[in-house]
Amino acid sequence: MEPTAAVRFSRNSFVRNKERLQEIARWVFFSMAILMIVPLVTIIGYLVCHAAPSLNWEFLVEVPKRGMREGGIWPALVGTIYLVFISLAIAAPIGVLAAIYLNEYAKDNWLNRLINLAVINLAGVPSIVHALFGLGAFVYAARLGYSVISASLTLAIMTLPVIIASTREALSSVPMPFREACWNVGATRWQTIKAVVLPNSISGILTGVILQVSRAAGETAPIMFTGAVFYKAVKRGDFFPYQLTDQCMALSMHLYTVTTQVPDVKESISYATAVVLLGVVLMVNASAIGLRIWMRNRKKW
């Protein structure tokens, strides 16, 4: 007897079985995705809870006292700001120009494949190797000594790939016909970049720059041996405590110091330092993400 259509398409045990498997798979993968997030949220909550007794305005603007066992984090905070902005001032122009070269000028030849390879490799070099490089090149060979400038240069080279990658992405999202239209009215390559490509990709470039800031703020190893120190006497609330050739404190380094190098630190102090560092980095990143979403919503093409 020929099976009728109703029989042929009914839910037999085989179909039920595969649908059940599909539901199981769905839940397994969902729980895997969630399992990445749950510990994160729990851990951050835990940190904030333990940090709460010390988290206040005083903690931010006060200097460390009694061998860093009490007081605040002002010198470290200012040091981080110094390092971030000086490294940004070095890395941003080089990175943006390099990305312009790679996206707008480079043809597909061996040199540019080599450059791509170098960018990828530069992003993959361990941070401690950057530290060794900074020590060998800037501190000793260039005779800059242990200083803000050595540390910033090291950070700049380390974070260069971040800027190059995101700027490239921003530039390549500008449609080709925009450029062709500009070339067709007789503009040169640079005029086209200046008048058409950069204005249309500026927010993407900014995102990359912001990401560089967050990366530079969190790094510890590269500055540990090139310019950051455990302790430096600074006045409370002083905005310009460091010279370019001075050593400085930094938030990430300070966290390492109070948790591993100084005995008997008040518990909430190290937690609060971690929370401040985490807060700074996550806020900077969130602003980059916000900028990207805003930019995508008002994109005209």
Place this chain on the structure above:
Amino acid sequence: MTTTPTPDTPPARLPGGKRPSRPRWAVAGERALEALIRFCGVSAVIFVLAIFFFVFREAIPVLFGGRFDIGEFLFSTKWYPTSMSNVRYGTFALTVGTMTVTTLAMAIAVPFGLGAAIYISEFCGPRQKETLKVIIELLAAIPSVVWGFIGLTVISKFITTVTGTPVGVNLLNGSIILALMSVPIIVSIGEDAFKAVPDSFREAAVAMGTTKWQLILRVLLPAAKNGLLAAVLLGVGRAVGETMAVLMATGHSVQIPHGIFDSVRTLTANVAAELGEAAAGSDHYRVLFLTGILLFAITFVVNLTADMVIRGVRRR
């Protein structure tokens, strides 16, 4: 077919045989700027070479100093850099430390990372996808020193209470931290790999009546396997090169671990811990730079392989 003129085609002549021209300073300025752009473009290559050169330059005297044996450096487990009578520079225990921590971290991170990548790319709706990707990006942004702190406080406490081992900073702790750190990169590259599978593959499979699970198992995983391999390799690269987190979370004794509750030390953590104490120019100092070269070489090979795998995917 007409070809679009690029700026490299010479401009048409104006009536009278003259070319349109701009002031000479403007042309010269533009030339200079373009030279600068070219130079910045090449700068990445210069920096990579400079890293190699300067690290190697500090390491080189010890190689030819006579008291140093490269075989011992690579294959001896005796690391006594500050011993009075019997100075030994053998990094094998450190290499094994790096490898065990990385392997265990990947054993945790790869299933979860790929599972999350599959969920994000195949199961969830656009809004949920957006949220998850933002969270993963934030997860990737957490500084390594904060991860180290988390390992030192939260996870170490967790391990001692759950398993009852006396010391919470050990191989397992470091691996959990490294797993959490490398999951974001595995998820994002893995998701890219799934996205790169053409939709026609999915349509063909769905037209045959497959469920999503069958589609993933039979179609997407085989089609995306190179991209997934690259994701894992980049995760490995991140884990091998990580410094501060393992410095703070692995407990730091130079030994070949016999179980997951043993304390280990990795190549990166060793440099970070001892560079401050080694006198500049001493053998110890130079050996640490040599370790840097070793790390540079390992991550170079890993990243290069990952890049070639990804490139292979794109070409196809």
